[in-house]
Amino acid sequence: MFGLMPNCRLDLKKPYYCMADYQGAEARWCPGCGDHAVLATVQRLCRDKQLPPEKTVFVSGIGCSSRFPHYMRTYGFHGLHGRALPVAAGIRMRRPDLHVFVVMGDGDCCSIGTAHWVHTIRYNMKMVVMLFDNEIYGLTKGQTSPTSRAGTRSSTHPSGSVLPGLNPLPITLGVTNVSFVAQTVDWNPAHMMATLDAAYEHPGFAFIRIIQRCPHFAKGLHEELLANPDRTLYLDHKQGITLPDEVARMYKNRARHDPSDLIAALTHAMRTDVIPIGLFFQDRSRTRYDVYGAANINTPPERKEAMLNRELDRFAV
Amino acid sequence: MKPGGATEPPSGTANPDRAPDLPDLERIPIEEHIVEIVSDSGEGAQKAGQSFGTLSAKMGNGVWTVEIIPAEIQPPQRSRAGASGIRIRLGSGKVTNMGDTADLVVAFNEQVLYSRIEQGALRQGTLVLLENKWATSNMPEIREAWVRARADFERAGLDVREVPMETECLKLTDNPFRGKNMWVLGLLCHLYQRDLEKAEDQIRTIFRRKGDQVIDLNLKLLRAGTTWARTHLGFYYDLPTRMSDQPLVVMNGNEAVGLGAMASGMEVCSMYPITPATSVSHYLSEVFRDAGGVVHQAEDEIAAIGFAIGCSYAGKTAFTVTSGPGLALKDEFIGLAVMAEVPLVVVVVQRGGPSTGLPTKVEQSDLLSALYAQPGDPPKIILAPATIEECFHFMITARQLAELTRGPVIVLTDANLATGVQPYPRPQFKREWLAPPIDQSPWKPGVPAYDWDPETGFSQRPIPGQKDGMYVLTGLAHDEGSHVAYDPETHERGCNRRSRKVAAFQSTLKSPKVHGEGAGDLLLVGWGSTMGAIEEAVDKARKRGARVSSLHLRILSPFEPGLREIFGGFKKVMTIELNYSDSLADPYITPGNRRYAQLAWLLRAKTLVDVDCFSVVHGHPLQPAMILEVIEGELARLHGQPGRRLETAAPLATGKDPSCLA
Numbered sequence: 001m002f003g004l005m006p007n008c009r010l011d012l013k014k015p016y017y018c019m020a021d022y023q024g025a026e027a028r029w030c031p032g033c034g035d036h037a038v039l040a041t042v043q044r045l046c047r048d049k050q051l052p053p054e055k056t057v058f059v060s061g062i063g064c065s066s067r068f069p070h071y072m073r074t075y076g077f078h079g080l081h082g083r084a085l086p087v088a089a090g091i092r093m094r095r096p097d098l099h100v101f102v103v104m105g106d107g108d109c110c111s112i113g114t115a116h117w118v119h120t121i122r123y124n125m126k127m128v129v130m131l132f133d134n135e136i137y138g139l140t141k142g143q144t145s146p147t148s149r150a151g152t153r154s155s156t157h158p159s160g161s162v163l164p165g166l167n168p169l170p171i172t173l174g175v176t177n178v179s180f181v182a183q184t185v186d187w188n189p190a191h192m193m194a195t196l197d198a199a200y201e202h203p204g205f206a207f208i209r210i211i212q213r214c215p216h217f218a219k220g221l222h223e224e225l226l227a228n229p230d231r232t233l234y235l236d237h238k239q240g241i242t243l244p245d246e247v248a249r250m251y252k253n254r255a256r257h258d259p260s261d262l263i264a265a266l267t268h269a270m271r272t273d274v275i276p277i278g279l280f281f282q283d284r285s286r287t288r289y290d291v292y293g294a295a296n297i298n299t300p301p302e303r304k305e306a307m308l309n310r311e312l313d314r315f316a317v
Numbered sequence: 318m319k320p321g322g323a324t325e326p327p328s329g330t331a332n333p334d335r336a337p338d339l340p341d342l343e344r345i346p347i348e349e350h351i352v353e354i355v356s357d358s359g360e361g362a363q364k365a366g367q368s369f370g371t372l373s374a375k376m377g378n379g380v381w382t383v384e385i386i387p388a389e390i391q392p393p394q395r396s397r398a399g400a401s402g403i404r405i406r407l408g409s410g411k412v413t414n415m416g417d418t419a420d421l422v423v424a425f426n427e428q429v430l431y432s433r434i435e436q437g438a439l440r441q442g443t444l445v446l447l448e449n450k451w452a453t454s455n456m457p458e459i460r461e462a463w464v465r466a467r468a469d470f471e472r473a474g475l476d477v478r479e480v481p482m483e484t485e486c487l488k489l490t491d492n493p494f495r496g497k498n499m500w501v502l503g504l505l506c507h508l509y510q511r512d513l514e515k516a517e518d519q520i521r522t523i524f525r526r527k528g529d530q531v532i533d534l535n536l537k538l539l540r541a542g543t544t545w546a547r548t549h550l551g552f553y554y555d556l557p558t559r560m561s562d563q564p565l566v567v568m569n570g571n572e573a574v575g576l577g578a579m580a581s582g583m584e585v586c587s588m589y590p591i592t593p594a595t596s597v598s599h600y601l602s603e604v605f606r607d608a609g610g611v612v613h614q615a616e617d618e619i620a621a622i623g624f625a626i627g628c629s630y631a632g633k634t635a636f637t638v639t640s641g642p643g644l645a646l647k648d649e650f651i652g653l654a655v656m657a658e659v660p661l662v663v664v665v666v667q668r669g670g671p672s673t674g675l676p677t678k679v680e681q682s683d684l685l686s687a688l689y690a691q692p693g694d695p696p697k698i699i700l701a702p703a704t705i706e707e708c709f710h711f712m713i714t715a716r717q718l719a720e721l722t723r724g725p726v727i728v729l730t731d732a733n734l735a736t737g738v739q740p741y742p743r744p745q746f747k748r749e750w751l752a753p754p755i756d757q758s759p760w761k762p763g764v765p766a767y768d769w770d771p772e773t774g775f776s777q778r779p780i781p782g783q784k785d786g787m788y789v790l791t792g793l794a795h796d797e798g799s800h801v802a803y804d805p806e807t808h809e810r811g812c813n814r815r816s817r818k819v820a821a822f823q824s825t826l827k828s829p830k831v832h833g834e835g836a837g838d839l840l841l842v843g844w845g846s847t848m849g850a851i852e853e854a855v856d857k858a859r860k861r862g863a864r865v866s867s868l869h870l871r872i873l874s875p876f877e878p879g880l881r882e883i884f885g886g887f888k889k890v891m892t893i894e895l896n897y898s899d900s901l902a903d904p905y906i907t908p909g910n911r912r913y914a915q916l917a918w919l920l921r922a923k924t925l926v927d928v929d930c931f932s933v934v935h936g937h938p939l940q941p942a943m944i945l946e947v948i949e950g951e952l953a954r955l956h957g958q959p960g961r962r963l964e965t966a967a968p969l970a971t972g973k974d975p976s977c978l979a
Contacts, residue, residue, distance in 0.1 A: 024789070025800070054784045057631070069789045070801065075781040076789030077630060079623070079657075080649055086620035090627020090635070091781070093613065094585065098631065098781055116623075119616035292611075297584075299609025301751050307608035308580055308746055315572070317375045317565035317740050 413849025503542020577712030
């Protein structure tokens with residue numbers, strides 16, 4: 001409610017943002033697309049955190065999921081294929097007051113934008129980064145993606161793709177200065193919400209791979225995962241992503257995993273028999289490039305003038 | 318200026334006020350001189366030359382320096398291709414280009430001299446001060462090479478004097494490889510009667526991070542070089558100096574770009590290392606943080622511009638610096654900056670192409686690429702500074718234009734400006750140069766993100782943080798509200814508004830000024846760093862009575878107005894450029910299929926005037942003598958005489974036998 005404070009007082013000057021305040025254009029993804037669920041969860045996160053829409057920026061590349069910013073009512077940057085991360089890093093560099101979110105598909109992040117993916121992990125600038133991984137190119141109509149599993153029949157590999165799919169998790173975990181890696185699924189809003197919450201609170205580059213369904217070009221890809229809860233491995237730890245008991249109860253297959261243990265995180269990340277969900281790794285103390293970048297943003301013009309004159313003195317004849 | 322022996326009486330009259338008291342030495346008066354220092358890579362010839370240039374500028378001489386750079390960091394020693402060094406042209410008046418052939422060369426070995434001969438840098442009578450330690454080398458093949466070279470140089474007419482650099486330096490240091498350059502600076506200080514105190518200050522400055530011991534040793538080497546030259550060379554040059562009545566600064570073009578960026582209030586330089594652009598960021602990295610800025614070294618060229626665009630989108634206009642191959646990688650983002658109207662400054666320090674081409678050498682081959690390489694034909698502004706001073710001021714203009722027109726501005730400099738050093742009037746800082754603080758006041762509700770003025774296409778941009786200004790920037794076709802729109806009318810309107818901005822900017826410009834008469838036989842048109850050489854050649858030709866003028870363009874997109882009218886005053890118009898053009902003398906080439914030089918191509922299209930061109934891609938800055946030859950050939954032909962048409966390959970001296978020096 002508008003201005004209602006926790007102590008039941010009304011502060012008429014303080015805005016209260018509700019879900020509708022974050023809703024932009026009507027989403028035009030296919031019915032049944034996993035992106036709808038992520039959008040709703042992200043809007044909930046914004047509301048729960050009461051993020052001022054004008055202080056929030058969603059950056060994306062090109063692809064189905066990269067339409068995401070259009071469906072938010074915040075600032076948005078729908079840029080080039082594969083290049084969301086450099087733009088987001090630039091936005092973050094001198095604006096510590098903004099909340100930066102990045103949305104990428106598997107083609108965006110793990111194929112054309114791979115260099116930026118690796119290096120931006122290392123920069124460790126505070127932002128929430130969501131990889132929407134549906135193992136297929138949707139917008140260009142069904143080509144093999146780097147994460148498509150071997151044998152995927154696609155427009156570019158009608159008899160089945162040749163190579164095993166690339167697993168983005170160990171790559172992310174393997175990058176020097178990585179600070180937060182989690183995985184969730186589009187069909188469990190509670191887990192997704194908890195994951196996003198942890199990512200938002202993380203002081204650094206928070207990377208979430210969201211296993212996401214494409215009902216059009218990768219129909220039925222995760223049916224087995226949905227039908228058999230034991231195929232999901234619930235990473236359970238008080239330092240990790242915790243769920244209310246009534247939700248957690250559905251996951252019988254659990255592992256105690258301490259998110260400060262990088263080697264154990266890598267072991268879980270490389271498993272193929274099950275899909276682990278939860279927090280693989282977190283280290284809040286890693287070097288942050290955005291802290292370095294914004295250290296001198298308030299340099300007054302007098303100082304700039306003095307520096308310029310000092311330099312001109314140095315070059316003076 | 319061949320120094321005479323004792324038999325030749327000195328010419329000219331001494332200036333009693335400033336003639337040094339050296340009665341035992343021959344005084345050779347000069348008005349200008351071209352000096353080269355050449356060595357193996359790593360022997361510090363450039364450091365000595367830059368110091369000499371700066372010192373000369375500080376004493377009141379006009380100066381222009383050009384670096385001679387091998388492509389490798391440590392090429393084999395004593396190899397012709399590995400010659401590393403510097404040319405310093407100095408005069409009693411203003412010096413605007415590298416000039417023609419050298420008057421004096423200091424060479425650290427005889428092999429590097431061959432490469433200068435091959436490149437046409439020397440002439441008969443050039444005085445060579447040559448390190449002679451090779452004559453007594455304990456390796457027979459070196460001694461033999463020395464003897465052969467001495468004979469070759471003799472035949473070529475070079476005036477070679479042997480100098481025992483190594484022997485002299487060994488008296489002061491165990492490692493002459495590192496100290497010889499400052500000894501040579503000392504030698505030059507005697508020859509040109511430089512102020513030794515200023516030279517010592519210069520040494521203290523350049524070695525300021527190396528500690529007192531190093532400074533001390535180099536000061537000793539400097540003084541030893543001076544003393545040796547004074548006792549052994551028997552002459553000195555008397556080059557009048559004239560202190561400017563206004564304060565001057567002296568720097569190279571990349572430093573000027575960096576300093577200009579600081580003065581413009583831009584706070585982010587986002588770059589990826591590439592020759593010859595990188596030194597902009599080297600300079601900035603030293604000082605930018607204290608001035609409120611930051612240099613971001615990105616993971617690649619694409620990320621560098623993406624990062625700059627992110628910075629611009631969320632705050633103050635940022636800039637990126639690159640060279641040709643990097644520009645190719647940045648093109649998709651440049652298109653986005655035009656389409657989504659993000660202010661941005663892109664500095665392109667041009668080198669030789671295509672592809673990796675000539676990384677350390679100058680060319681002007683990226684004009685068409687800057688203008689047209691991005692898919693979908695995005696309209697934009699392109700500026701080209703002609704001097705080092707303009708490198709500074711154009712950065713401020715570029716930032717302002719990027720914001721005014723809400724789009725990218727490309728600044729095309731080149732390797733010649735980047736490494737050339739020249740004094741220019743000290744800029745007087747103005748507070749309005751600095752970018753205003755980021756606007757965080759509430760956006761006016763109801764005003765769309767692209768509220769295009771229907772006449773100019775200009776609009777104000779919302780910046781994240783501005784309440785009620787939320788919009789989603791997109792590279793897709795969009796309407797005023799930045800909503801994706803594929804309908805024909807909206808796309809046509811968007812393209813029209815973005816193009817209109819360039820025309821609206823052009824409407825504010827004045828016609829460029831012609832150098833020389835406004836009418837005549839021949840008009841030379843140039844752009845970028847070639848201005849000094851072109852104007853020097855035009856001035857020389859005019860003194861001989863030729864009706865030739867020149868025009869230098871600083872704004873290449875859009876063109877300044879009135880070009881067609883200016884061209885109408887001349888019988889013939891031709892561009893002079895450092896890029897490739899077909900020669901009409903070549904097989905298969907006709908006026909119909911000829912590839913013109915890049916500016917000529919554009920001028921022909923924009924003015925419908927039959928603009929001819931002369932262009933070369935030999936990797937060196939243009940020299941006045943070559944342009945003068947072009948002028949004379951063209952004028953002769955215009956007057957119906959059998960004037961030689963100077964074709965692209967004709968003036969090249971590659972592979973020239975040392976016995977046939979100019």
